[in-house]
Amino acid sequence: MESTTSFLRNRYWVLRHGKSIPNERGLIVSSLENGICPEYELASEGVNQAQMAGQLFQKELKENNIPLENIRICYSPFSRTTHTAKLVASVLGIPFEGDQCKVIEDLRERYFGPSFELKSHDKYAEIWALDENDPLNRPEGGESVDDVVARLTRALATIEAQFQGCTVLVVGHGDPLQILQTILNAAKQHTGPNCDSLESRIQAVRTPPILSQHRKFALQTAELRAVI
Numbered sequence: 370m371e372s373t374t375s376f377l378r379n380r381y382w383v384l385r386h387g388k389s390i391p392n393e394r395g396l397i398v399s400s401l402e403n404g405i406c407p408e409y410e411l412a413s414e415g416v417n418q419a420q421m422a423g424q425l426f427q428k429e430l431k432e433n434n435i436p437l438e439n440i441r442i443c444y445s446p447f448s449r450t451t452h453t454a455k456l457v458a459s460v461l462g463i464p465f466e467g468d469q470c471k472v473i474e475d476l477r478e479r480y481f482g483p484s485f486e487l488k489s490h491d492k493y494a495e496i497w498a499l500d501e502n503d504p505l506n507r508p509e510g511g512e513s514v515d516d517v518v519a520r521l522t523r524a525l526a527t528i529e530a531q532f533q534g535c536t537v538l539v540v541g542h543g544d545p546l547q548i549l550q551t552i553l554n555a556a557k558q559h560t561g562p563n564c565d566s567l568e569s570r571i572q573a574v575r576t577p578p579i580l581s582q583h584r585k586f587a588l589q590t591a592e593l594r595a596v597i
Contacts, residue, residue, distance in 0.1 A: 376556065376567050378533040379441075381596045382429075383546045384422055384457065385588040387415030389449035392590060395490045399481045399511075401474075404447035411452045418591030419453040423460030425593055426538065430461075435536050437461060441469055443528055444540035445476040453591070454540040471531070475524035479544040482511025497584055504580035514580045517548050522571050525549075529567060543588060550586035553597045555579045 391398040393412045398404055411419060430440065440463060444454035451472065458465040485492050485508060496508055504514035528537055539549065555574035556567070564570045588594065 376565060376570050377597065378529050379535045379537045381553065382426070382536065382538045382593060383549065383588070383596055384426070384453065384538055384540045384593045385543055385546055385590055386445075386447075386449040386453040386540065387411045387417075387419035387422070387456075387591040389415055389590075391449070392490075397481060397485050397488050397490050397492065398447075399478045400486055401446070401477055401480070403486065404445075404449075404478055407448055410448040411456075415449070415453070415590060416456060419456040420460055422453075422591045422593050423457035426457065427461055429593075429595075430536070437463060438469075439535050441471065441528070441532050441535045441537045442540060443471050443473050443476065443524075443537055445478065445542060445545075446472050446474055447478055447542070450476075450540050450542065457538065457540065471528075473524050473527060475520040475527070476539065476541050476545065478542040479517050479548075480512045482508040484509055485511065500583065501581050504577050504583070514548055514583060515575065517545055518552055518571065518575055518580065521545060521549050521552065522568060525567060525571075544583070546588055547583040547586040548580070550594070550596055551579060551583040554586070557597055 389409060390412050391409050398409050442454050442458055444450045455465050458470055463469050481496055499506055499508060500514050507513040552571050552574060556570035559570050559573050564573055
């Protein structure tokens with residue numbers, strides 16, 4: 370069994386999806402309804418990126434003597450993340466329909482609201498400016514950073530309840546993975562009373578000064594990163 374951080378039963382890596390058709394077209398696709406559509410999966414460049422990320426992850430596993438049976442791939446239900454996870458599983462030789470791969474709806478993309486949906490990705494800058502000013506503030510009809518923290522905490526609790534001593538690859542989206550790294554990094558450093566559980570640690574660091582800094586953990590498409 371692998372060594373883990375005291376408040377977690379598993380070790381975590383994150384992988385942002387490969388370059389998608391919305392990325393290529395410069396579109397924001399953030400609603401679940403749109404995100405699961407096949408026409409918004411990976412572009413051909415993204416397929417290559419995902420395969421290369423799988424090869425890099427495979428190399429890391431071998432170098433760290435982590436057996437494939439200890440790997441779990443948890444992914445967002447969006448077509449671009451499902452496509453990425455499937456390609457990585459194929460590279461690793463893990464059956465995508467088996468017990469080692471799990472779709473988790475709470476890992477879905479951050480919903481930016483109807484005024485941003487299917488609009489130019491240039492508008493991301495407006496959202497991130499709002500986040501920096503107040504991460505508890507929601508874009509109209511969308512999710513705040515804090516809203517995303519709430520469901521990422523649920524996602525982590527689900528993973529932690531189902532798996533123990535595993536290396537978990539979370540295949541997700543830019544904003545949620547930035548936010549996930551932000552809270553796990555802060556939780557890891559947090560010390561104080563009543564901080565033995567995952568939920569209590571995250572609650573302790575779920576503050577505007579911490580959440581407003583999530584852009585520090587930005588990922589490129591198909592970028593792989595060890596988190597905790």
